[in-house]
Amino acid sequence: MNEEIVLGSQECVRSLAYVGDALYVIGGKWKLRVIIALREGNKRFNEIQRAVEGISARVLSNELKELEMNGFVKRIVHTKAPVVVEYQVTSYADTLKDVLHALSDWGEMHRNKIRREW
Amino acid sequence: MNEEIVLGSQECVRSLAYVGDALYVIGGKWKLRVIIALREGNKRFNEIQRAVEGISARVLSNELKELEMNGFVKRIVHTKAPVVVEYQVTSYADTLKDVLHALSDWGEMHRNKIRREW
């Protein structure tokens, strides 16, 4: 039951490439946070901006475009009476569930550790 | 069993903060990759550089210092006869196991998806 602890060389090489690929699309300061905000439910532009603290309109606009291009988010324009634009996570974004959970859990643990140390 | 799919508002807010904290320390292009490389086994400076494709000596040097400061990596200098420096992941780095697995798995899935599309 110990062979799980140390990665084999092959696994390491593959893992390096895969994590590289992952970071390429979901890396950066904001992408995952925007996705998290939208997983709570569809949101309009300004709602996202309020939810994701610190993001500027310009940056959010860019992130949404990239997220849409990569299939994580869908932009929905309601053409009925009051024209409303809202953003929705796609089912592909759901595939990130484990990543988000793992990162969130680890972040929580880490924050507590840091607080204890200071 | 459906309440798992949509995050509650509280969870969302907490998750946003936690993921922010996590990305603060392990975000960026290289940190996780250096950790992965070292999880395979202790390595010397140039070995790491060869394993983590594309990283320059200057950047690797900086990353190792930060990783050491944050308790993920230990720098070991063997003072015996042939002076050798090697780097080792700490047990704290092991707490990232789930994050690394999730990211690696997702990266693999995503790569395959992209390849299928083109």
Add this chain to the structure above:
DNA sequence: CGGTATCCCACAGGATACTG
């Protein structure tokens, strides 16, 4: 080998203002 020093630049991303 294990780095450091220097130089440099692209680009992520912040601030502010503005528009339909």
Add this chain to the structure above:
DNA sequence: CAGTATCCTGTGGGATACCG
């Protein structure tokens, strides 16, 4: 409200050279 336009800065990070 849903963005765009402009401007600007920091810094991540590449290239190259050098050192003990």
